[in-house]
Amino acid sequence: MTTNVTAPVVPQAVQDAASFLLEGFRVMFYLKTPSEMALDDTDDEPKFLLNYGVPMFFVFMAIEWVGLALRHHYGGHKNANSHGGERPAKIYRLNDMLVSTTLGTAQTIFVFLQDYLGLLGQAFLFNFVSQYKFMTVDVKEHPWISFAVLMLWRVRSCTTSACQSLCFALISATFRIAATTGTTDFCTSSTFFGRPTAFTTVVRVSMCSVR
């Protein structure tokens, strides 16, 4: 007697949906690993927002819609609002959701228009300012420190509130890495915007003597 044991066949569409949901979950909650985020000029341009962010936001809104509808229907009325429990819990209102979604779509269209025209977009401004860079950080060589610096600069612009000292520590660590790995431009030429400044002199004297 022979038993023919076969693995359960999962349809390809289900596998694709599961992998998409898993990757979207990681994108939405900033759970990408630093080596994945260490994108160099050799990599393609990241499309997390377009490929995963926008669809996953609507997936989450659908889940929240179902949850709010269930809470609205089955109890949970007490203290669910500011009316002493006299009214049932709130559910999605179509007009409110349409206005919010339209505003977000308008901003996204504006950003994509900027990037498509190549004018005043993020990449354009970044490349313009990069002409005057005074050192180079290899993100594939140091993925963790690059991850921390880039994430914190985006969050609160690294100059305000509680993460100020943390960000200065991160920036000094970045300077130190650039000085020890020899990818700095300021160690050889202390110019900044075409001429030496006090800042570049201090950085050069304090950091370039490490080597």
Add this chain to the structure above:
Amino acid sequence: MRPVIGEDYNLATGLRQGILQPLTSFAFHWPIALMGFPVHAFLAHAQLNTLYVRLTFQRSATVTFTFSVVLLGINTGSTQTLSTVCRSGWSTSSMGPWRTECTIVTPETATMV
């Protein structure tokens, strides 16, 4: 900080953003370009930050601070491995989380350890 919101306060409310707001954000991020990070790494973090902030209703300060403390703890351990390798006869001594120095090994310091 809690943003100006509508009557309802659900996930769709996180999508209420100003249309011209992206024009103003880069003024705070040009030091990254000066420090020489690649543009694609910057764009990847920009996209993930946008999604994360909108998902958490722009109240991500506490979460972000906790996460940064965890990251600092991880990074403190890895900074030691990133430091320069000392010559033979010299040993590495950590002067703190961000500082490592090379000290020469003498019989006196060896007995102190």
